[in-house]
Amino acid sequence: MNRLAATAASLALVLAAAASPAASAEKSPLTASHMVAPAPPPGVNTMAIYGTLHNEGDAPLVLTGIEAAGFASAMLHETVTTDGIVTMRHRMAIEIGPGETVAFAPGGIHIMLMNPTGAVAPGETIAGVLRLGDGSAVIFEATITGKAPMEMRKGHEGMAHKADGAS
Amino acid sequence: MMRPLAAFLGLLALLSPAAAEVRGVVLDAPSPIAPFVLEAHDGSPFTQDDLAGHWSLVFLGYTHCPDVCPFTLANLAAVRSEMSQLMRPESLPQIVFLAVDPARDRPLLAAYVEHFDIAFTGVTGAREGIDGFTTSLDGFYRLEKKGPDDDAYAVTHSAAVSLINPAGEIVAKLSPPFAPFETANYINRVMRTGQAD
Ligand SMILES: [Cu+2]
Numbered sequence: 001m002n003r004l005a006a007t008a009a010s011l012a013l014v015l016a017a018a019a020s021p022a023a024s025a026e027k028s029p030l031t032a033s034h035m036v037a038p039a040p041p042p043g044v045n046t047m048a049i050y051g052t053l054h055n056e057g058d059a060p061l062v063l064t065g066i067e068a069a070g071f072a073s074a075m076l077h078e079t080v081t082t083d084g085i086v087t088m089r090h091r092m093a094i095e096i097g098p099g100e101t102v103a104f105a106p107g108g109i110h111i112m113l114m115n116p117t118g119a120v121a122p123g124e125t126i127a128g129v130l131r132l133g134d135g136s137a138v139i140f141e142a143t144i145t146g147k148a149p150m151e152m153r154k155g156h157e158g159m160a161h162k163a164d165g166a167s
Numbered sequence: 168m169m170r171p172l173a174a175f176l177g178l179l180a181l182l183s184p185a186a187a188e189v190r191g192v193v194l195d196a197p198s199p200i201a202p203f204v205l206e207a208h209d210g211s212p213f214t215q216d217d218l219a220g221h222w223s224l225v226f227l228g229y230t231h232c233p234d235v236c237p238f239t240l241a242n243l244a245a246v247r248s249e250m251s252q253l254m255r256p257e258s259l260p261q262i263v264f265l266a267v268d269p270a271r272d273r274p275l276l277a278a279y280v281e282h283f284d285i286a287f288t289g290v291t292g293a294r295e296g297i298d299g300f301t302t303s304l305d306g307f308y309r310l311e312k313k314g315p316d317d318d319a320y321a322v323t324h325s326a327a328v329s330l331i332n333p334a335g336e337i338v339a340k341l342s343p344p345f346a347p348f349e350t351a352n353y354i355n356r357v358m359r360t361g362q363a364d
Contacts, residue, residue, distance in 0.1 A: 038237060038241075040233075040237075041230065041237070041275070041278060041279045041282035041283070042275065042278040042279070042282060043230075043274070043275040043278060043279070044230055044231055044275065044279070045231065045319075046231050046232075046233040046319075047233055048233045048234050077233075077234075079234045079235055081326055081343075084325055084326055084327055084342060085307055085323060085324070085325055085326070086235050086323065086324055086325070086326045087321075087323040088233075088234065088321050106234055106235065106237075106238035107234065107235060107238065107343060107344070110233070110234055112233055112234075113233075114319060115319075147241050
């Protein structure tokens with residue numbers, strides 16, 4: 001990858017995120033951890049980012065969008081398996097209740113990346129921004145790994161639930 | 168400092184909860200594969216005869232699949248590696264990836280299967296061959312192409328892996344997740360006894 005261009009693109013994304021009203025003032029209650037993106041096989045122009053999002057706050061958050069430096073497109077996707085048939089659907093919004101953790105994992109919700117603008121090499125990172133419904137934004141970095149992860153989402157942990165007022 | 172980490176990971180493995188379940192079904196009666204003609208990733212012909220004389224695991228997907236196909240193929244590579252602890256190398260099942268999107272899959276297929284395991288066989292070809300093999304697998308796929316210029320389409324497809332015996336008949340089906348150790352033992356049992364337990 002052209003490192004200079006990638007760095008410039010990452011910087012532009014980060015600056016854009018910082019310029020949004022809520023991001024600069026206080027730390028977001030949304031944390032993104034263990035963000036990894038398995039490198040695609042040669043010639044393949046799609047890949048996924050997996051990881052863990054956690055809402056440390058006491059109000060529900062709604063994830064409404066995603067940006068990733070170095071890709072023509074980044075979307076929130078969910079793989080759905082019905083009667084043994086796998087399909088993917090675009091998620092416009094994912095709600096994360098207070099204290100709730102949402103796992104992005106194979107066979108469930110993932111960040112779908114398409115058409116990288118440069119080479120995608122294991123060990124490098126992808127800079128991204130998670131956009132929330134309240135106008136705030138959270139910056140994250142995903143590490144590009146050599147292989148697909150081998151654990152799937154478990155049970156319903158990976159599903160975004162409706163915020164439960166009683167919890 | 169690798170040693171404390173390795174010790175920690177070892178401990179985690181010991182403490183990990185009940186072994187992951189395998190979602191497998193042994194068919195009441197083996198289901199034969201009807202004749203088909205496809206092409207392997209190295210350009211050689213691949214037909215039902217290439218399923219005879221040894222065990223095979225077949226998975227249906229497409230190369231531009233971002234999530235489930237890489238996950239499944241990485242797991243099948245790990246399953247095969249686990250199985251190498253249980254049997255002689257020549258007894259290991261052949262792992263076949265049926266690529267159902269030949270327009271995009273064919274040019275990438277050799278490098279694609281090698282990315283996961285050099286022992287894998289990628290197969291694709293004319294629609295008739297793909298559909299014939301898919302039907303025998305009781306599989307399903309649909310290209311979600313929105314128009315003639317759409318080259319970023321996804322493919323809806325079955326998630327199962329079929330276990331095929333040396334007579335070229337499907338004897339069992341496995342569904343994700345494919346936890347390598349447990350899946351290897353499950354397949355080993357079916358290969359040896361015809362039963363899952
Ligand atoms: Cu996707």
